[in-house]
Amino acid sequence: MSTVAVTRFVEADAVDVWCLLTDLPGRAVRLTAAGPIEVLTPGPFGPGTAWREERAQPDGSTLTEEFLVVESLAPHRLVLCSSGAGVDYRITWSLRQVRRRRRGRTAVTVTHEAVPTAPYGRVVALLLGHLAARAVEVALRRDLADLAVAAGAGSVEAA
Incomplete structure (x- = not known):
């Protein structure tokens, strides 16, 4: 199993960030890597809830993915699953409200887990796991940056 987690602070209340995350028609507008939903x-x-979306890949190609909501605890936790060729994915969005003076701030962590489901998925994970994890991290950081822009200016990336 491969796990990648990225955190970013977003200058908005958790409820507002949650609304952005769960607005499916708005995904293609907010997320630069997302295409038609x-x-x-x-x-x-x-x-x-299930949806299909096109995602832009680093090489310029597109990949169509299907997502299914398996857990939704507003405005704190959203868990999605997606099946791929020889691998199942679990994407968990965790939102933690952080008060900062009079403005809301939310720590948003997205965790991407890949579990091989077929023998060739295990072989690919062994051979290309590090490269795939790096590509996933870049994609997650891009999605978090897009979310922060949609929530308002002034977000700060976590170390």
């Missing part, structure tokens, strides 16, 4: 399930956002 197709919501696959009817009803309000929550466990069982």
Whole structure:
């Protein structure tokens, strides 16, 4: 299993950050790597919500991914899963409100776990795991930066 976690402080209340995270129609507008979004399930956002989106890759190609909400605890924790070729992914967004004088500030941590589900997935993880983890980290940092911009100016990246 490969795990990558990235944290960024966003100058907004956790409730506002949560609204940005769970607004599926707005994802393609806010996240520079996200393309068209197709919501696959009817009803309000929550466990069982599924969608498909195109994601821009570092080499300029696009990849279509499907996401399923497995846990939604507003405004603190959002857990998504996505299946890939020989690997299952679990993406956890954790929001922790941090008060800073009179303005809200939220520590946002996104954790990406990759679990090989087929023998070739394990081999690829052994051979290319470090490169894949670096690419995932870059993508997560980009998504967090986009989220911070959408939430308002002045966010600060965590060390």
